[in-house]
Amino acid sequence: MDRKVKLLGIILCCLLLSGCMPGDGSYTEDGPAGFFSGVWHGWIAPISLIVGLFRDHIRVYEVNNTGWWYDFGFYMAIISGFGGLSLFRK
Template sequence: MRRKKSLLLLGLALLLMVSLTGCVPGDGKNTVEYPAGFFWGVWHGWIAPISLIVGFFKEDIRIYEIYNSGWWYDLGFYIAIISGFGGISLSRKKKKERH
């Protein structure tokens, strides 16, 4: 039963990741007139590992959006990179205190 649950969660996570890669940096949604802002920076930071893998197969996909708003995009990007890779972990379990 536990194995089925793990496989189901893995499948759902993979499906979610594949469906959300439609918003990777370099996909043409952001231009000089409409640069990526803070929230796009957060999003691009969260999906940076996926963007890296996709970038191996599609030449125009990058980890970082070149058409961005500057400092605010950078701030969002770095916040997401730091929090997504160990700074803030949603999967950490708290140790139970023994009395």
């Protein structure tokens, strides 16, 4: 039972993540991706890379973005991952 719940949770997370990948058409020149979208796209970049192998329109990086702030958020997320920017470790 516990194994089925974990598998269902993983499948649900994958479905939720796939709804907001870069290149899916949700951002345009009139409504570009900003800082927080950059952070999110940086966090899911490995998943976007794998999905992009099978779907041509999915990219790792959103082309329609605000510029420097999107780049800053994206690279901050790539470098930090989930907690890599922590200055003090025990």
